[in-house]
Amino acid sequence: MKERRYSELDWLRVFLILAVFLHHVFMPFNGDGWHVMNGKSSKLLDDIMVYFEQLRLHTLFFIAGVGSLLLLKKINTRTFIVNKFHRLFVPLIIGMVLIVPPQNYFENINDYTSIIDAYQHLSLTFESNHLWFIEFLIVFMLLALPFKSGLDSQVGKAFIIRLERLALFKHGLFSLVLVVLLLRCGLKLLMPAQDNSIDNLSVSLFFLLFFMAGMCLMSSPKIWQSVANNRSINLKWFIFSTVLFYGYYFKPDISEYVPLEVRWQLWWLVCTLVSWSGLLVLVGYASAFFKQTPKWLHTANELIYPFYILHQTVIVALAFYIVQWDASIAVKSMSLLLGASLVCILLCYFVVKPIGIFRYLFGLKSKRVVYKSSSQQGAASDASV
Structure with a gap:
């Protein structure tokens, strides 16, 4: 019997990483202070962007948790760790050494005589920059192993049964926001820092909660189905x-x-109310309506990972020149959007995708690898990164 591919994960993963891409495209124009900034900024743009900051990464970590559980059901612990080493750790190191330094170069261009000089100073500093997301995933994937064992224990099974009962109520899963609120507000009292470093527990534990929520909700088909069934009521909570x-x-x-x-x-x-209700709405409606993964989405889902690794450096490099134009914010931002999209797509499709060494360095599976139950395992492996 052919196992189900969770196509909603494919759609959500591509959609949310493209949303991260759009966020970074508009960063030079919102006045917040970024690597490269335009002379004028848009308050309206900033007002919109601050809202969507509460949705994207939280749901991506949730999806990674879902994918981790699905993958751990298919492969053993050793294979899981090896898989994550190749698909997360190697791309992170390559990204820190080769992809991130140009961002610092363009941000502090007067400090270096050339891009080569910048690489000499920056390539071995191992600054993660926008790749902090992968750093978090590496740690979360390791924590997924004991957490999966906990879910398989008698205590874990009893917990999932209680979660199933809670999910029967139309407001049940949304009520879990109380736990999320308690964690976030409590941690922020102790550690109010905003930086995205793994040792800033007010950030890392908050995202870890979403990751583990993904594992819990995927532990039971009844719970997963309830997210779709209660999407309308969760939409009302989201609007509220x-x-x-x-x-x-x-x-x-x-x-x-x-x-x-x-x-x-x-x-x-x-912020937390928006994050949790938005997660339930996105997953609920995706589960209800996106039940197929068309061929183009298979390709997009594969290439969205190297797209993510490359995108911010491409944006910063192009923005450095575009913000110097004598043009409106609309013209500059749309030019940056089109230019960065084209460069990233061309690099991913014509350089990373067909060339074996680049596939490996950017975390893609070898074309020669054939998995058993490839439909389900492919969805799980892709979603977990």
């Missing part, structure tokens, strides 16, 4: 959370009446 988010975002100045620490806690509260 969005109204709260922007209500707080555009609130009048209350600094005279509310301490800074309390204001930050309220901010994390509305």
Whole structure:
């Protein structure tokens, strides 16, 4: 019997990484301070981008958790670790040595005599930059092994049964936001830092919770189906959370009446509501409507990983020159979007995809590898990165 391919994971993974790409394309124009910034910025752009920051990576970590569980059901622990070494650790090292340095070069171009000089100074600093996401995945994948064992234990099975019962209620899975809120607000009290480093536990444990939520919800077909079944009610929660988010975002100045620490806690509260409800909505509607993976999506799902590794360096390099144009933000941003898209697609399709050594260095499977149950295992392996 042919096992199911979770096509919703293919669609969501490609969609969300493209959303990360769009976010970085518009970063030079939102006034936040990035590697390369335009002389003028758009407040409206910043107001929109801050909202979508609450959705993308949380759901990607969730999908990685789902994929990890599916893969661990198919292969043993040793094979899983070897797989992740080749598909995560090797691309991370290559990215830090070869892909990331040009970003620092263009950001601090006056500090170097040339791009070669920049590589001499930067290539062995092993700065992850936008590849911090892969750093987190490496750690999370290792933690997935004992967590999977825990789910397989009697205590773990009892926990999943309780989760199944909770999922029967239309508000059940959304109610888990209370756990997410408790973790995030509690950790932010202890560690308010915002940097995306693995030792900043207020960030790493928060994303780990989404990763493990993916493993838990995929542990039971009943729970996974309930996400799709309750998508309408979760959409209402998502709309409610969005109204709260922007209500707080555009609130009048209350600094005279509310301490800074309390204001930050309220901010994390509305952000977390958007993150959790948005996750349930995205997964629910994708599960309900995206039941097939067309041929073009198979290719896109394969190449989206090297696309992610390459995209920010391509954007920074092109943006360095584009922001110097005498043109409007709309013209510059659209030019950057089209230019970066074209360069990344060409590199992925005509350099990475057909050449064996580049396939390996960018985390793609060898064309010669044939897996048993390839449909299901392919979906799991792709989703887990």
